[in-house]
Amino acid sequence: MSGTNGKTRRKRLALVASKGTLDMAYPPLILATTAASLGWEVGIYFTFYGLDILHKDKHRKLKVASLANPAAPITIPNIVGMLPGATKAATLSMKKWMRDSNLPDIPEFIEMARDQGVVFFACSTTMGVMKVKQEDLIEGADIAGAAAFLDFASEADVSMFI
């Protein structure tokens, strides 16, 4: 663990968050806040739909669909999941499970991660493709391309694509 300067190097976690549904926003944020709690350096690269997790408005309104998801505690037939309001209902149920389990919600997790110094990389290509401007993103998001993230990740002890 010794770096070239003789000081102990902190462990590093590099995550890619590529999905923008409510259920898939939790794993990167849970891993990031945990790793930061262990004293690790953490960076998350938010790319494609995952960039919604950094979006000022959208990160408060992430949704999960029951459609084509056979894994929910209450299985909703796909034909019902197609109906208007089904995604809203599935989203409300998930938010309720999380609340009933005393888990922080997505904005709270982002706040926790930011307070712990987790680096939020916002994928510049996604911003270009999806017409997202810097002012659309939450405070503290660093706009970066893949090279900057890989530079960070090249020194990582653990890296994951989510």
Added chain:
Amino acid sequence: MEPALNQVHVDQVLDTSGLLCPVPVYKASLALRRMAEGQTLKLICTDPGSLADIPALARQTGNRLIHLEDAGKVQTFWLMKGGGE
């Protein structure tokens, strides 16, 4: 040598009953950071993952797990700030 538990002075108690991963680890980490070297945190957990998580927290953060009590639904950990590897 492990100190006898009744000789350990507890400086802070943190009850995370009803909280699930990652919140107990997060809160314990914040509490330990604010404590002075040699102080002891008594941590109460009900997350079934805690039995694996709290020793991992101690290992990763260089703090020492002095003692743990597993009473089934509730686990209690005594963590000493510093003194770990």
